[in-house]
Amino acid sequence: MPRKPDEYVVFILLSTGHREEVRFNSIQEFQKWYSGEFIPKxxxxxxxxxxxxxxxxxxxxxxxxxxxxxxVEPVFGGSVERY
Known part of the structure; x- marks a missing residue:
């Protein structure tokens, strides 16, 4: 069974060389911002x-x-599964 990420870290690399980090709860939340706010402008x-x-x-x-x-990088929380 595939694991579900707890959140997604989005690294925004700027042309000035700076890097900003933003976190989203789901990939759909990121896609909504990306397609609705970023792409049109x-x-x-x-x-x-x-x-x-x-x-x-x-x-x-x-x-x-x-x-x-x-x-975009998925982040998995929790501990390592042990058998």
Whole structure:
């Protein structure tokens, strides 16, 4: 039986060399933000909001045309299964 990730870490690599890390609870949540917010404005120079759910009271905005790459990594929590 395949394991289900507890969350997804999204690494946003900017053209300036900086790397930002954002966490999503599900891949569908990331896909909704990516296709609904990021893709329609991919070539724009205006700021878009990036959801940060794990840091209370903080937010991030970025210019979509400055994003060089996005990497999505599943994170599995819990302990190692022992038999």
């Amino acid at each position: 991919a070539n724009d120079d205006t700021f878009i909001s990036v959801p940060i759910k794990n840091l209370q009271g903080e937010y991030m905005v970025l210019r979509p045309n400055c994003v060089a790459a996005i990497r």
